Amino acid sequence: MASSSSLKAISTFTTPSKTPPPPSSSSSKASLLSFLNNTSSPISLKLSHSIPRSHFRGNHSALSLAVTNALNTVQSSSPVSTSGDRTKLPSSNAKPTILVSEKLGEAGLEVLRKFGNLECAYNLTPEELCAKISACDALIVRSGTKVNRQVFEASKGRLKVVGRAGVGIDNVDLQAATEFGCLVVNAPTANTVAAAEHGIALLTSMARNVAQADASMKAGLWKRNKYVGVSLVGKTLAVMGFGKVGSEVARRAKGLGMHVIAHDPYAPADRARAVGVDLVSFDQAISTADFVSLHMPLTPTTSKVFNDDTFSKMKKGVRIINVARGGVIDEDALVRALDSGVVAQAALDVFTEEPPSKESKLVQHENVTVTPHLGASTKEAQEGVAIEIAEAVVGALQGELSATAVNAPMVPPEVMFELSPYVVLAEKLGKLAVQLVAGGSGITSVRVVYKSARDSDDLDTRLLRAMITKGIIEPISTSFINLVNADYVAKQKGLRISEEKVSVDSSPEFPVDSIQVHISNVDSKFASSVSDNGSISIEGKVKYGEPHLTCLGSFGVDVSLEGNLILCRQVDQPGMIGKVGNILGSQNVNVSFMSVGRTILKKAIMAIGVDEEPNKETLKKIGDVAAIEEFVFLNL
Ligand SMILES: NC(=O)c1ccc[n+]([C@@H]2O[C@H](COP(=O)([O-])OP(=O)(O)OC[C@H]3O[C@@H](n4cnc5c(N)ncnc54)[C@H](O)[C@@H]3O)[C@@H](O)[C@H]2O)c1
Numbered sequence: 090m091a092s093s094s095s096l097k098a099i100s101t102f103t104t105p106s107k108t109p110p111p112p113s114s115s116s117s118k119a120s121l122l123s124f125l126n127n128t129s130s131p132i133s134l135k136l137s138h139s140i141p142r143s144h145f146r147g148n149h150s151a152l153s154l155a156v157t158n159a160l161n162t163v164q165s166s167s168p169v170s171t172s173g174d175r176t177k178l179p180s181s182n183a184k185p186t187i188l189v190s191e192k193l194g195e196a197g198l199e200v201l202r203k204f205g206n207l208e209c210a211y212n213l214t215p216e217e218l219c220a221k222i223s224a225c226d227a228l229i230v231r232s233g234t235k236v237n238r239q240v241f242e243a244s245k246g247r248l249k250v251v252g253r254a255g256v257g258i259d260n261v262d263l264q265a266a267t268e269f270g271c272l273v274v275n276a277p278t279a280n281t282v283a284a285a286e287h288g289i290a291l292l293t294s295m296a297r298n299v300a301q302a303d304a305s306m307k308a309g310l311w312k313r314n315k316y317v318g319v320s321l322v323g324k325t326l327a328v329m330g331f332g333k334v335g336s337e338v339a340r341r342a343k344g345l346g347m348h349v350i351a352h353d354p355y356a357p358a359d360r361a362r363a364v365g366v367d368l369v370s371f372d373q374a375i376s377t378a379d380f381v382s383l384h385m386p387l388t389p390t391t392s393k394v395f396n397d398d399t400f401s402k403m404k405k406g407v408r409i410i411n412v413a414r415g416g417v418i419d420e421d422a423l424v425r426a427l428d429s430g431v432v433a434q435a436a437l438d439v440f441t442e443e444p445p446s447k448e449s450k451l452v453q454h455e456n457v458t459v460t461p462h463l464g465a466s467t468k469e470a471q472e473g474v475a476i477e478i479a480e481a482v483v484g485a486l487q488g489e490l491s492a493t494a495v496n497a498p499m500v501p502p503e504v505m506f507e508l509s510p511y512v513v514l515a516e517k518l519g520k521l522a523v524q525l526v527a528g529g530s531g532i533t534s535v536r537v538v539y540k541s542a543r544d545s546d547d548l549d550t551r552l553l554r555a556m557i558t559k560g561i562i563e564p565i566s567t568s569f570i571n572l573v574n575a576d577y578v579a580k581q582k583g584l585r586i587s588e589e590k591v592s593v594d595s596s597p598e599f600p601v602d603s604i605q606v607h608i609s610n611v612d613s614k615f616a617s618s619v620s621d622n623g624s625i626s627i628e629g630k631v632k633y634g635e636p637h638l639t640c641l642g643s644f645g646v647d648v649s650l651e652g653n654l655i656l657c658r659q660v661d662q663p664g665m666i667g668k669v670g671n672i673l674g675s676q677n678v679n680v681s682f683m684s685v686g687r688t689i690l691k692k693a694i695m696a697i698g699v700d701e702e703p704n705k706e707t708l709k710k711i712g713d714v715a716a717i718e719e720f721v722f723l724n725l
């Protein structure tokens with residue numbers, strides 16, 4: 090339970106220093122603004138696609154600050170739990186360095202070249218990659234580069250974004266990326282058709298032994314009887330994983346006259362129905378299909394999901410196509426199934442180990458057709474992927490929330506734009522609330538209440554929640570917190586954040602009416618912030634586009650949440666503003682504003698904005714004013 094601090098206790102709050110201290114928010118804001126204002130830049134911001142430029146300019150600073158704060162992309166901070174050596178960080182004006190470690194389409198490279206210092210270094214060993222990475226702000230890979238924990242550790246917190254030029258992110262350690270606050274983005278759409286076409290190419294060529302017949306003719310043979318194939322029309326194809334590629338394969342297979350069924354535990358039945366496909370159980374799919382085509386991601390759940398057991402449930406003579414990931418098949422089990430004839434043929438584009446060993450029994454099997462991970466390799470797909478990933482990485486480096494973020498909430502630009510002032514408010518409230526906690530630690534339970542005129546479903550609070558978490562945790566730890574790792578760090582610290590949306594009768598034009606932050610089971614260093622239920626409770630609103638504190642404990646206030654703030658509880662009597670103003674003035678402390686809140690039982694909260702932190706003697710003099718009962722100095 091919260092307890093009252095002693096009357097007139099002088100409470101100041103100091104932020105533990107990080108190594109090295111991050112630049113002030115105003116400098117990071119300025120550097121982001123310089124990116125955004127760079128009219129010579131050829132990069133068109135995604136935000137400007139959907140929002141008129143004039144509209145965008147009007148709220149530049151709030152939006153810029155919001156996105157900068159959300160991702161911390163242009164400000165430097167230490168990674169979580171590491172003593173990051175940040176001496177190699179570029180100054181905020183320096184161009185970011187982008188390392189491309191696998192071949193990328195020229196159009197994408199051009200985008201990157203115009204934005205930052207581009208280095209293309211292919212075929213790096215893991216050691217070479219780790220050696221380079223500490224000088225890079227972004228890394229772009231395809232499926233051949235393993236971006237593991239060692240890479241993030243070696244980056245010493247400099248790496249801000251990993252771009253996967255393609256769909257599969259199984260070669261990126263997402264957990265490590267998240268812990269280090271590094272955003273991972275992919276390019277999930279540009280190679281869908283290419284992969285689906287390759288799947289169909291493998292299906293048809295396998296059915297008609299095209300590859301084997303070709304090799305045999307080139308060896309001088311003419312074997313018409315050996316390469317008799319099987320027809321596709323009327324056969325059942327099971328599409329395992331009905332996502333982007335799977336559904337395109339299904340569409341094309343239907344065009345070939347096949348009966349298509351699909352298994353996907355997460356796909357909506359109506360999407361399958363729209364393509365004329367029935368969604369069935371895993372066992373039903375594999376036991377009834379003549380052809381099984383794999384299109385699921387490689388995850389711990391799908392790893393080796395095709396194994397001795399599953400092959401034994403398949404129809405004898407089944408044919409398998411894999412353009413997804415080699416790891417979803419137990420390759421030794423597939424060789425056994427091919428040898429026994431349970432699987433008549435397989436056509437594989439992907440392998441557990443790439444490239445597979447030259448002695449691989451699977452690759453050498455006469456009933457297996459192989460290609461070296463060519464699914465995405467069309468000129469069109471490669472150009473598309475390169476542009477898609479280059480724009481996502483550039484956007485992320487500019488502080489944008491990418492629509493293809495893999496380890497952070499994906500927020501459409503228009504939602505981000507609308508929420509931006511509330512994002513600032515959310516962080517300020519978190520930062521303020523934690524400074525009211527005595528000792529600043531031991532916080533386990535935070536309740537956030539969003540009051541809004543909108544339906545709960547129309548209010549995406551993930552960003553706001555992340556920023557409140559950032560505001561709470563950053564001042565009390567050495568952790569680097571951003572939108573990517575806020576939830577992770579909160580969990581690590583045992584902080585439970587619950588959210589509640591309350592419907593209020595305000596204008597639905599605005600997404601949020603007010604945000605409340607309640608911290609329970611802690612002592613407060615400013616007793617007036619404790620509400621009747623014993624929690625430290627504050628409420629804020631956006632007024633004229635700026636964050637304001639509107640409620641503190643049981644007191645109504647109206648205080649701009651900016652800079653340094655002294656909050657005093659005083660006996661409500663004339664002359665208080667003058668007295669405190671005189672003390673500050675005599676010590677050359679510039680007062681930016683003063684306001685007195687609503688009176689409860691002759692008590693009121695006075696808020697004083699000051700340009701810099703007054704020294705201890707000045708604060709003591711304020712505390713010595715007879716009518717001042719308690720006060721707290723806050724740094725926002
Ligand atoms: N060979 C290539 O060059 C190439 C090219 C593109 C994509 N791919 C691979 O193809 C796969 C699919 O790509 P996509 O763009 O369609 O991705 P996607 O995310 O659109 O689709 C994947 C689908 O798999 C489903 N899924 C997840 N777990 C499943 C499970 N246990 N059983 C069945 N379905 C499951 C998901 O619900 C989703 O609908 C990925 O593995 C990707 O890496 C390979």
Ligand SMILES: O=C(O)[C@H](O)COP(=O)(O)O
Nearest residue numbers: 231232254255256257465
């Ligand atoms: O997941 C993907 O996008 C494909 O497997 C393509 O991989 P690649 O970029 O290595 O060709």
